[in-house]
Structures are given as structure tokens and as C-alpha cells.
Amino acid sequence: MKKRKYGVALSMVLAAGTVLAACGSDEADTGTDEGSTGGEGAEETSEFKVAMVTDTGGVDDKSFNQSAWEGLQQFGADNGLEEGTDGYTYFQSNNDADYVTNMNTAVRNDFNLVFGIGFLLNQAITDVASQNPDTNFALVDDVSEGDNVASITFKEHEGSFLVGVAAAMATESDQIGFVGGVESDLINKFAAGFQAGVEAVNPDAEVQIEFAGDFNDAAGGQQIAASMYGSGIDVIYHAAGGTGNGVFTEAKNLKQQDPDRQVWVIGVDRDQWEEGQVGDDNVTLTSMVKRVDVAVQDISTRAMEGDFPGGEVIEYGIQEEGIAIAESQDNLSQEMLDEIANYQQQIVDGEIEVPSTLE
Numbered sequence: 001m002k003k004r005k006y007g008v009a010l011s012m013v014l015a016a017g018t019v020l021a022a023c024g025s026d027e028a029d030t031g032t033d034e035g036s037t038g039g040e041g042a043e044e045t046s047e048f049k050v051a052m053v054t055d056t057g058g059v060d061d062k063s064f065n066q067s068a069w070e071g072l073q074q075f076g077a078d079n080g081l082e083e084g085t086d087g088y089t090y091f092q093s094n095n096d097a098d099y100v101t102n103m104n105t106a107v108r109n110d111f112n113l114v115f116g117i118g119f120l121l122n123q124a125i126t127d128v129a130s131q132n133p134d135t136n137f138a139l140v141d142d143v144s145e146g147d148n149v150a151s152i153t154f155k156e157h158e159g160s161f162l163v164g165v166a167a168a169m170a171t172e173s174d175q176i177g178f179v180g181g182v183e184s185d186l187i188n189k190f191a192a193g194f195q196a197g198v199e200a201v202n203p204d205a206e207v208q209i210e211f212a213g214d215f216n217d218a219a220g221g222q223q224i225a226a227s228m229y230g231s232g233i234d235v236i237y238h239a240a241g242g243t244g245n246g247v248f249t250e251a252k253n254l255k256q257q258d259p260d261r262q263v264w265v266i267g268v269d270r271d272q273w274e275e276g277q278v279g280d281d282n283v284t285l286t287s288m289v290k291r292v293d294v295a296v297q298d299i300s301t302r303a304m305e306g307d308f309p310g311g312e313v314i315e316y317g318i319q320e321e322g323i324a325i326a327e328s329q330d331n332l333s334q335e336m337l338d339e340i341a342n343y344q345q346q347i348v349d350g351e352i353e354v355p356s357t358l359e
Contacts, residue, residue: 048304050075052115052296053091053102053124057215057241063269064215064241064292068117068140070270071293075300085109099124107132113303115140115296118215119186125149136308138299140292141186147311152295155317156186157193157356158347159288160237162325162340163266164197166286167205167235169336170264174205177228179247181215181240185357190239190268190288192355200352201339208233209358212243221246229254229263235285237266244268245275252278264331273328287326294322319348 052072054065072088081087091102099121106114107128114135116125119142129137129146136148143151167176178194180187195207208228212220221243228236229250236251238244244267251263255278265276267287276284295316302308316322325340332340346352 048079048081048113049086049109049111050081050088050113050115050300050303051091051106051109051111052117053099053106053121054093055099055118055120055215055241056093056095057118059090059092061216061242062245062272062275063267064290065117067270067290067292068115068296071296072115072300074293075297078297079304093121096120100128103128103137107135112136113138113300113308115299117292118142119184120182120215136303136310138296138303140295143313149311150299150309151313152299153313153315154290154292154295155315155323155354155356156239156288156290157189157196157354158318159290159323159325160190160193160239161197161200161347161352161354162344163237163286163288164194164199165201165340165343166325166332166336167194167237167264167266168198168200168202169333169339170285171202171205171235172262173232173234174202175231175233176205176207177225177233177236178207178209179221179224179228179236179238179240179244180209180211181243182213183211187211187239188358189356190237192358194237195358196355197343200343212240215241215243217243218246218249222250225250234262235264235266237268237288239268239288241269248272248275248283251283252276255279255281255283267326271326271328273326273330282331284328285331286329289324289326291316291322291324318344 052068057065059065059069069090076088093099093102103124114137116139122142122144125137125139126144129149133148138150140152178191191209198205198207210224225247236247238247248265251265254263263283264285265283266285269290272287273284276282
């Protein structure tokens with residue numbers, strides 16, 4: 001099937017209000033197997049139901065899944081939906097085997113739209129969607145076949161380039177690190193854009209790239225960070241979900257031991273300023289914000305209004321306001337902000353084509 005690629009204007013969605021604080025909820029009941037009532041037709045707001053299935057990082061990973069859940073919570077609040085099986089909810093995946101089970105549970109509970117959060121859910125969402133053509137599905141961060149599946153992608157390399165500019169200007173050692181979760185085409189986009197941003201500003205700086213092999217291994221992330229900081233690296237950008245929490249832990253430990261030491265972490269997916277707080281200091285240099293929350297709200301609204309983009313690839317980048325630098329900027333100098341703005345405009349104008357692969 002031929003895929004179409006769309007950039008979606010998000011200004012109206014962004015103006016809808018502040019995203020609700022993330023919070024947990026009980027997993028939805030399995031319900032009875034009565035078949036789905038989804039489809040592409042318009043639904044009354046009170047009858048529309050939407051759910052999301054997390055990857056193993058969990059809904060409170062302070063990153064990717066949490067951003068998606070915040071978006072779903074905001075959509076529910078904006079449209080008067082109740083949290084739970086009669087409105088909106090999430091299904092927690094504790095391991096890979098849970099993906100299909102959770103998808104099928106959502107279908108049995110008659111959710112009109114079911115999100116799969118992360119590329120790891122591609123096979124599960126493809127299989128379940130093909131068996132349930134009357135339910136709409138949306139896959140975040142990958143492309144899945146199916147007329148009832150919308151594929152949501154982001155230009156992570158563009159935002160990663162911008163935080164690479166910040167890292168290049170902040171480093172004192174000219175040694176910079178990148179910690180990825182699972183090595184894949186997606187995470188390589190983060191690494192490639194970041195490396196290009198560093199090199200554009202500071203060609204003398206070296207970027208060390210490592211992968212943890214897991215998005216839910218904080219201890220592993222801390223171990224990698226300890227090795228990097230110990231080797232002289234003073235700025236680490238993580239694209240590792242819950243594993244990245246370990247990077248913050250190590251940086252904060254080092255800052256507590258020596259308040260004068262410069263150690264920075266660059267967050268990912270959402271503004272991770274709070275994760276870097278240690279006493280009166282904060283080790284978060286900045287964050288590359290990927291507005292998964294906005295994408296979830298956007299696709300949910302379109303589905304509810306009968307305009308579900310099934311079979312399409314929807315791509316969010318800087319120009320579509322789906323990729324940005326975090327609003328928390330206390331650790332960025334005005335010179336850094338000006339340089340970031342300069343490069344951002346060049347990307348939007350097409351003067352810079354940011355690489356999306358390490359090759």
C-alpha cells in the first residue's frame with residue numbers, strides 16, 4: 001500500500017491548555033468479547049473511547065510513555081471523558097508478551113481508538129489491527145500497514161541537532177556522550193542529529209555513542225553514565241526512556257559529591273528539568289521535547305470527529321511544532337539560545353538538512 005506523508009499544523013492543539021500532570025491509573029478490566037465499535041465514522045463525544053498500550057518502560061517513565069499518557073489525559077479532560085473503560089485509559093505492558101494481550105483487551109472493551117506507544121509494538125499492532133478492521137489504531141514512532149492504522153512519526157534528528165548545538169557550547173572537555181535505549185533506526189536518528197549538531201558548532205568535540213539494549217534499565221543507564229563521566233565526558237544526551245533515569249541519577253550523585261564539578265544531562269521526549277534537580281543545582285542542561293502528547297491529542301481529536309487518518313503517515317517536526325527545545329532554559333546562556341535559534345531557522349528554511357542516519 002502506498003503511504004502518504006503529512007505534516008500537521010499543531011498551533012491550535014498547543015493552545016488548548018497546559019498538559020495535565022501525569023498520574024497512574026488502574027489497568028482496565030478485560031471486559032467481554034463483544035467485538036469493537038470503532039471505525040472511521042464520527043462518534044458523539046460522550047460515546048468516544050480511546051486507550052493506549054505502553055511499552056515496557058511504563059506510563060511513569062518520565063519520558064516517552066508518560067508524555068503520551070499526559071496527552072491522553074488532556075484529551076479526556078478537554079472532551080469530558082471519564083478515566084477508565086468508559087472513556088480513556090492505558091494498559092501497562094510489563095514485557096513484550098503483553099503487547100498483543102493488551103491490544104486485544106482494548107478491542108474487547110470497545111475502544112474506538114487504540115494507540116501503541118513505541119516502535120516495539122509494531123508487530124502487535126499490525127497483527128491485531130488486521131484482525132479487527134472496525135477498530136482504529138495509531139502506532140507512535142514507526143510505520144505499520146493497514147487502512148485502520150495511522151502511523152505517527154517525528155523528526156527527532158532535527159531536535160537532536162539543536163540540543164547538540166547546546167552540548168557543543170556547554171562542554172569544557174570537548175568530550176560528549178550519547179546513551180541510547182535499544183539500537184534501532186529510530187534511536188539512530190537521535191544519535192545522528194545530535195552528532196551533527198555538535199560537529200556544526202564544535203568540530204573538535206568527540207561524541208561517544210553507546211546503547212543500553214533496554215528502555216527500562218535505570219541501573220544499566222547509570223553504569224554507562226558512570227563510565228562516561230569517569231572518562232572525562234561532561235555532557236550526556238540520553239534517548240533511552242526509563243534507562244535514562246539512571247543517567248540523571250549518576251549526574252546528580254556526582255554533583256552532590258562535588259558541587260563545583262560540571263556534569264550535564266540532556267533530557268528527551270519531555271521537559272526533564274525536574275529530573276535534574278539536586279539541592280540548589282540542576283544538572284539538566286536542556287531537553288529535546290518530542291510532543292507525543294500533542295500527537296496523541298491531535299489524532300484522538302481527528303478520530304473522534306470522523307477524520308481518522310487511517311493508512312497515512314503523519315510526521316511532526318520543528319515546523320509542525322512537534323519538536324522543540326524545552327521551555328526550561330535556566331542553564332542555557334543567551335549566546336546558546338541565540339545560536340540554537342539561528343540553527344533552528346536554517347533547518348526550517350531548508351538551508352540545513354539534518355542527517356537521520358549515522359552513516
